[in-house]
Amino acid sequence: xxxxxxxxxxxxxxKNIGRNGWMSFASISAVTVMLLVVGVFLxxxxxxxxxxxxxxxxxxxxxxxxxxxxxxxxxxxGDNIASVDHVESITYLHRDDGLDEFIDSVGEENAELFExxxxxxxxxxxxxxxxxxxxxxxxxxxxxxxFSHIDDLDYGESVVEQLFAFTNVMRIAGAVLVLGLxxxxxxxxxxxxxxxxINRRDEIQIMKLVGATNGFIRWPFFMEGLMLGVIGSIIPxxxxxxxxxxxxxxVREGTMLSFINLMPIQSIVYEVSIVLFIIGAIVGVWGxxxxxxxxxxx
Amino acid sequence: xxxxxxVEKTYRNGVKAVGGIDVFIGKGEFVYIVxxxxxxxxxxxxxxxxxxxxxKGVIYxxxxxxxxxxxxxxxxxxxxxxxxxxxxxxxxxxxxxENIAFALEVTEEKREVIKRQVMExxxxxxxxxxxxxxxxxxxxxxxxxxxxxxAMVHRxxxxxxxxxxxxxxxxxxxxxxxxxxxxNQRGTTVVMATHNRHIxxxxxxxxxxxxxxxxxxxxxxxxxxxxx
Numbered sequence: 001x002x003x004x005x006x007x008x009x010x011x012x013x014x015k016n017i018g019r020n021g022w023m024s025f026a027s028i029s030a031v032t033v034m035l036l037v038v039g040v041f042l043x044x045x046x047x048x049x050x051x052x053x054x055x056x057x058x059x060x061x062x063x064x065x066x067x068x069x070x071x072x073x074x075x076x077x078g079d080n081i082a083s084v085d086h087v088e089s090i091t092y093l094h095r096d097d098g099l100d101e102f103i104d105s106v107g108e109e110n111a112e113l114f115e116x117x118x119x120x121x122x123x124x125x126x127x128x129x130x131x132x133x134x135x136x137x138x139x140x141x142x143x144x145x146x147f148s149h150i151d152d153l154d155y156g157e158s159v160v161e162q163l164f165a166f167t168n169v170m171r172i173a174g175a176v177l178v179l180g181l182x183x184x185x186x187x188x189x190x191x192x193x194x195x196x197x198i199n200r201r202d203e204i205q206i207m208k209l210v211g212a213t214n215g216f217i218r219w220p221f222f223m224e225g226l227m228l229g230v231i232g233s234i235i236p237x238x239x240x241x242x243x244x245x246x247x248x249x250x251v252r253e254g255t256m257l258s259f260i261n262l263m264p265i266q267s268i269v270y271e272v273s274i275v276l277f278i279i280g281a282i283v284g285v286w287g288x289x290x291x292x293x294x295x296x297x298x
Numbered sequence: 299x300x301x302x303x304x305v306e307k308t309y310r311n312g313v314k315a316v317g318g319i320d321v322f323i324g325k326g327e328f329v330y331i332v333x334x335x336x337x338x339x340x341x342x343x344x345x346x347x348x349x350x351x352x353x354k355g356v357i358y359x360x361x362x363x364x365x366x367x368x369x370x371x372x373x374x375x376x377x378x379x380x381x382x383x384x385x386x387x388x389x390x391x392x393x394x395x396e397n398i399a400f401a402l403e404v405t406e407e408k409r410e411v412i413k414r415q416v417m418e419x420x421x422x423x424x425x426x427x428x429x430x431x432x433x434x435x436x437x438x439x440x441x442x443x444x445x446x447x448x449a450m451v452h453r454x455x456x457x458x459x460x461x462x463x464x465x466x467x468x469x470x471x472x473x474x475x476x477x478x479x480x481x482n483q484r485g486t487t488v489v490m491a492t493h494n495r496h497i498x499x500x501x502x503x504x505x506x507x508x509x510x511x512x513x514x515x516x517x518x519x520x521x522x523x524x525x526x
Binding site: 002004005008202203205206207208209210211212213214216 | 347370373374375376377381387389400401403404405406409448452
């Protein structure tokens with residue numbers, strides 16, 4: 001295509017947006033609303049994923065040793081555990097240290113109560129084992145459970161399983177919602193442009209009569225759709241960037257919410273923005289070309 | 299130039315518009331297509347610029363068989379055929395110049411070429427001084443002349459006119475006829491469907507009369523004939 005023809009198509013696309021002012025406004029609004037929801041959802045999913053990964057990484061296996069096991073047995077068990085596949089690290093925690101840890105965690109008021117246990121420490125000696133990958137925890141734990149001198153073994157299996165289940169549900173629900181919204185917006189654009197196209201049917205018919213190729217006729221519509229989509233993505237992108245920055249700052253500064261660990265701004269906001277921009281462009285172009293299709297069959 | 303052999307066309311609703319047409323129109327001819335409404339004139343004409351595709355038979359325009367022409371090649375056929383309608387089909391928001399230039403823009407012609415050729419056809423229809431006007435600022439006859447200019451701007455070998463004088467008063471109709479004659483004298487084949495008995499009987503040319511989708515008469519210097 002020649003440069004001048006390209007310019008013509010771009011100009012025509014812009015003119016058409018202007019000429020069908022309210023319809024264009026409706027299309028852009030549809031894209032804006034859709035992208036806002038999609039954007040918020042993407043951020044939500046990304047953050048849930050992020051937090052999940054953090055939690056998952058904290059998952060550890062606690063191997064409580066038999067109280068009767070002597071030092072030799074403990075060393076043997078330690079070696080056995082080290083030989084299991086996918087074991088990342090093993091830490092030995094003596095029962096006295098375990099008690100210290102426990103007393104620390106209960107706070108000063110109750111500390112005294114448990115100090116009395118010093119002489120008759122009821123706790124087990126513990127190996128703390130970490131798997132190479134969070135999702136390997138269960139397999140590693142099953143392997144370790146076969147060894148002797150183990151009193152009990154705990155890796156929060158229900159917590160791990162629930163976390164994985166929850167993340168999966170969130171991911172699927174998010175994907176379904178995002179796809180559904182995208183299609184809704186596409187059909188909205190397609191129908192809005194279809195309404196304006198009725199007025200342009202004569203123009204298309206004349207173009208065909210004087211020998212315009214379908215490609216030539218389609219280009220202005222392509223441009224128009226592209227611009228509707230791109231314009232529609234401006235507000236959501238701006239809102240996502242400012243909104244998320246504000247949220248991030250608030251959460252980081254607020255002591256109340258310190259347990260929430262949001263994804264850093266740079267990594268996510270710009271990625272989401274690019275995704276929104278691309279979705280907007282695709283939705284616009286698809287909607288527009290879809291509406292012109294049937295008029296090209298003259 | 300234009301040749302049809304055993305052409306048939308039945309519409310999807312079962313109406314048989316054209317049944318078994320054989321015709322040859324040579325280069326430079328001027329042909330009237332006459333006949334009552336529903337005789338198949340429009341279908342006959344639409345098949346020439348491939349708005350309609352025949353169910354049976356072959357149609358040659360300049361050695362191209364339209365029945366086998368691929369859809370993506372249709373635009374290139376249309377650039378060699380000018381079409382004029384009863385209702386002009388001008389774009390109201392474009393000026394006279396732009397309306398005609400439009401036909402060349404789709405072929406990505408150079409700006410200077412477009413300008414030269416548009417002024418040339420405006421000269422042909424004698425409306426050079428109205429280039430900047432909008433269609434609604436012109437009379438019906440002038441609008442039809444613009445639409446003829448647009449049809450001629452590709453310098454087509456064939457000009458097809460479907461009731462070009464149908465919406466015009468008698469005097470204006472004669473103006474249009476003189477433009478069409480001039481075009482024909484310059485070598486373009488002209489095929490014109492019409493109901494205007496007076497014109498056909500005065501400017502005597504070949505007359506193809508249709509009835510019920512068939513050619514019932516084909517006279518090289520004919521009259522309007524039927525009482526319609």
